[in-house]
Amino acid sequence: MEVIKWAESTNNCQASARFGVPRQCIQSWRKMKTELMLEEIQGKNTGKKKRLGGGGRPLKNVEVDEKLEEWLKEKQANGGEKITGKMIKEYAMTISANEDFKASNGWLQRFMIRHGLAPPTRNQKTSESSSDGFEDLLNQLLQQSEEIVGGVAEVGGVEKEEEAGPPIIDMGAELQKLLGNFGGDN
Structure with a gap:
């Protein structure tokens, strides 16, 4: 009601900016x-809030939803068994009377x-093994460069002896020199 009052005293755009609500909603x-x-008055008198229009469609299978939620909690409590989407769908089909x-x-x-069970995102899945994978990739690249250049340091601080071949250039120092020249420092 506060948003509506503000919009009536100013306009919808200003109310939208102030309360962070889309103008169309206002x-x-x-x-x-x-x-x-009326809903606000009735809600205060009865102690119950009714669903307002636009609040989404009510569930058709409330019993299935509740039983499935209980089943999931039991499975998680019994040792944190990994539950797949396929398992959830199959169990829902078995308990549904419809x-x-x-x-x-x-x-x-x-x-x-609805139940806050969103699966892990791609970043969450890959972040667990990303450091190992990254180090493996670096070692693989360094191994390939060893064949081309002649000798190279391995990731992890263990250096290999250089074999005869062209000298390895310290790219970090070269890059710093270039950046220093670019910034005007000599």
Whole structure:
């Protein structure tokens, strides 16, 4: 109601900027002002808040949702067993009394969002092994350069003896010289 009052005293754009709410939402709230006021009054008197329009579609299979959530908690409590999306969908199909219910990938995604069970992102999956993989990649590149140049230091601080061949240039020092010249320092 505070946002609506602010929008009425100024305008929707200023209210949007002040409260960080999209202007379109403020427009729709202003159109529904009387309904919102009634809901606010009724909510204070009854102690119950009713779902407002635009709050999303209610669940069709509340029982399935609750049973599945309990099942997941049990599985996690019994040793943290890894639970796949396929396992969730299969169990949902077995406990559902609705013949038309299809545990689709979209249903699974919404279920996981509802219960805060989003799978790890790509960055989370790769970050665990990224340091080992990065070091392996560096060692592989250094090994290949050894064949070309003749001798090279290995990652991890253990240096190899240089064999006869062209000298290895310290690229860090060369880069610092170039950057120093670029910045005007000589």
